[in-house]
Amino acid sequence: KPKLKPSVTYAKTWDAAVEEAKLLKLPIVVHSHGFY
Amino acid sequence: MHSAVLQNKKYIKFAEDNTVEVMAMSRLDEGVQKKDKKAETYEATDASGNKVALLVEFPNLSVEDINKMNSSKAGSYNDTGAIPHTSFVDPFTLEKIEGLKGGMSAGQVSDAATAARKAIEEKHGKADFTRKDLAKIDEAEATVREEVAKQRLDKALAAVAKLEKAASGWPELAVARVTKIKGLALDAASAQVDQLEELSKTDAKAAKTKLAILLGRLKGTDLQARIETLLEQL
Numbered sequence: 001k002p003k004l005k006p007s008v009t010y011a012k013t014w015d016a017a018v019e020e021a022k023l024l025k026l027p028i029v030v031h032s033h034g035f036y
Numbered sequence: 037m038h039s040a041v042l043q044n045k046k047y048i049k050f051a052e053d054n055t056v057e058v059m060a061m062s063r064l065d066e067g068v069q070k071k072d073k074k075a076e077t078y079e080a081t082d083a084s085g086n087k088v089a090l091l092v093e094f095p096n097l098s099v100e101d102i103n104k105m106n107s108s109k110a111g112s113y114n115d116t117g118a119i120p121h122t123s124f125v126d127p128f129t130l131e132k133i134e135g136l137k138g139g140m141s142a143g144q145v146s147d148a149a150t151a152a153r154k155a156i157e158e159k160h161g162k163a164d165f166t167r168k169d170l171a172k173i174d175e176a177e178a179t180v181r182e183e184v185a186k187q188r189l190d191k192a193l194a195a196v197a198k199l200e201k202a203a204s205g206w207p208e209l210a211v212a213r214v215t216k217i218k219g220l221a222l223d224a225a226s227a228q229v230d231q232l233e234e235l236s237k238t239d240a241k242a243a244k245t246k247l248a249i250l251l252g253r254l255k256g257t258d259l260q261a262r263i264e265t266l267l268e269q270l
Contacts (some may be wrong), residue, residue: 002078021127027152
């Protein structure tokens with residue numbers, strides 16, 4: 001018995017995203033989606 | 037749903053070099069309750085050896101990760117009341133540089149991200165820190181936590197020493213994380229000194245030998261003076 005597709009790597013938490021983006025001087029791209 | 041951009045090989049490569057990606061998804065719990073195929077999970081073992089259930093559609097995230105992210109500040113950037121929506125955020129000001137309403141192609145998201153990156157670099161300069169550097173920090177933290185949990189202080193301190201060597205010239209924010217990781221190892225070392233101080237009351241010779249070995253590994257830290265004082269007393 002998992003069919004994993006290639007995917008972007010997501011930040012695990014908001015604080016981690018902010019820290020990473022500050023260190024790398026990159027924008028945070030927030031994808032707002034609904035499951036349905 | 038999101039595959040046109042986030043599972044697009046060209047965008048994946050682009051994101052690796054140009055963005056920090058965040059998924060703020062609502063109504064995921066409904067999908068889990070209905071056992072929707074897109075909410076399917078698989079079992080993985082994380083860096084600390086814990087079993088975790090991750091989403092097949094979002095391969096490095098759990099349901100809890102996504103729900104927490106959606107409840108965080110990340111969930112506030114879409115002020116349109118409509119989904120999907122893509123926001124480009126300056127991490128220094130936490131302000132939205134650009135917002136794109138509706139479904140977008142990988143090219144449109146890349147173009148907006150490139151413009152946002154340019155705006156950030158104009159204000160803050162180019163980064164002299166890479167994702168490889170960040171991986172070194174993450175790996176060292178995982179190692180230190182694991183070795184401390186297994187009471188292998190030697191290996192934890194060795195991982196800290198290796199990281200400190202790599203950290204030469206890193207930005208303040210990165211050095212702060214290195215210091216925090218070192219603190220994890222030093223807290224464990226401090227607990228070990230406590231144990232040896234207790235041991236010295238019943239077996240001074242054994243305590244002295246172990247403290248002398250520990251001193252060699254903790255020179256230059258706040259614990260050095262404490263160990264030297266204990267050794268003088270024995």
